Amino acid sequence: MENIFTDEYFMKKALQEAEAxxxxxxxxxxxxxxVNDRIIARSHNLTEMLNDxxxxxxxxxxxxxANFLGGKYLKGCTLYVTLEPCQMCxxxxxxxxxxxxxxxxxxxxxxxxxxxxKLHPKTEVKSGVLENEAASLVLRFFEERRxxxx
Amino acid sequence: MENIFTDEYFMKKALQEAEAxxxxxxxxxxxxxxVNDRIIARSHNLTEMLNDxxxxxxxxxxxxxANFLGGKYLKGCTLYVTLEPCQMCxxxxxxxxxxxxxxxxxxxxxxxxxxxxKLHPKTEVKSGVLENEAASLVLRFFEERRxxxx
Numbered sequence: 001m002e003n004i005f006t007d008e009y010f011m012k013k014a015l016q017e018a019e020a021x022x023x024x025x026x027x028x029x030x031x032x033x034x035v036n037d038r039i040i041a042r043s044h045n046l047t048e049m050l051n052d053x054x055x056x057x058x059x060x061x062x063x064x065x066a067n068f069l070g071g072k073y074l075k076g077c078t079l080y081v082t083l084e085p086c087q088m089c090x091x092x093x094x095x096x097x098x099x100x101x102x103x104x105x106x107x108x109x110x111x112x113x114x115x116x117x118k119l120h121p122k123t124e125v126k127s128g129v130l131e132n133e134a135a136s137l138v139l140r141f142f143e144e145r146r147x148x149x150x
Numbered sequence: 151m152e153n154i155f156t157d158e159y160f161m162k163k164a165l166q167e168a169e170a171x172x173x174x175x176x177x178x179x180x181x182x183x184x185v186n187d188r189i190i191a192r193s194h195n196l197t198e199m200l201n202d203x204x205x206x207x208x209x210x211x212x213x214x215x216a217n218f219l220g221g222k223y224l225k226g227c228t229l230y231v232t233l234e235p236c237q238m239c240x241x242x243x244x245x246x247x248x249x250x251x252x253x254x255x256x257x258x259x260x261x262x263x264x265x266x267x268k269l270h271p272k273t274e275v276k277s278g279v280l281e282n283e284a285a286s287l288v289l290r291f292f293e294e295r296r297x298x299x300x
Contacts, residue, residue, distance in 0.1 A: 072202055087240065088244070
């Protein structure tokens with residue numbers, strides 16, 4: 001039987017989180033953390049609502065997953081996020097020693113690869129999963145904020 | 151009259167926070183945020199107690215200061231921290247656009263300069279303030295954890 005729990009499956013759930021952020025007027029990024037095909041944390045960007053630059057989707061999911069697991073290391077876990085993590089989130093993922101990071105769209109401006117940040121050497125990275133969906137949501141957000149297409 | 155509110159003055163307060171972390175069995179790092187010579191946030195590392203890799207001293211102070219100010223940007227603020235920020239904390243400081251970062255001891259292993267992270271281009275950085283006090287506290291912590299001098 002075909003395994004339905006693909007990276008695309010979980011990224012669709014992360015995109016739902018990004019859409020929830022969009023509805024709240026937040027830059028639309030969603031994240032979740034999965035262990036053994038089970039979602040143990042899900043979150044979306046809340047920097048505006050919480051007035052807190054640290055409230056990125058990934059940071060919230062890292063805290064929530066560690067709380068669920070009862071330990072701060074996320075070995076065996078996969079973090080899904082719709083947009084490439086920034087250096088802050090890459091740094092948090094580094095400390096967590098998460099096993100896999102799967103992201104959608106790249107971020108040439110503020111992504112950790114552009115900014116020079118590092119994930120843990122044991123962390124496997126996969127990018128480009130449903131990247132068009134993730135990127136178009138972010139583009140739509142900024143287009144509407146600026147009141148024009150560009 | 152001499153201004154008592156020097157960088158050393160505030161770093162001593164941050165060292166008190168680091169000592170509080172030490173007493174709790176946490177890697178001893180303390181931080182505070184100052185605006186117009188007033189301390190608006192103070193914190194120490196709580197990663198063990200909270201089971202959360204994101205609970206670095208700087209992260210807590212950034213969240214607390216934004217909460218105090220009612221806005222997420224820390225323009226006009228100075229963050230004092232006893233140890234050089236890691237890439238996660240540098241990333242959070244980047245987003246906050248904090249005006250100054252003053253740290254004590256450098257961290258050749260996990261500091262943001264070694265890891266390749268970046269502060270905001272508008273952020274002024276000063277290092278080495280009471281660095282011996284800050285470094286010796288961290289060294290003492292690891293010596294005691296390992297049960298031996300080295």
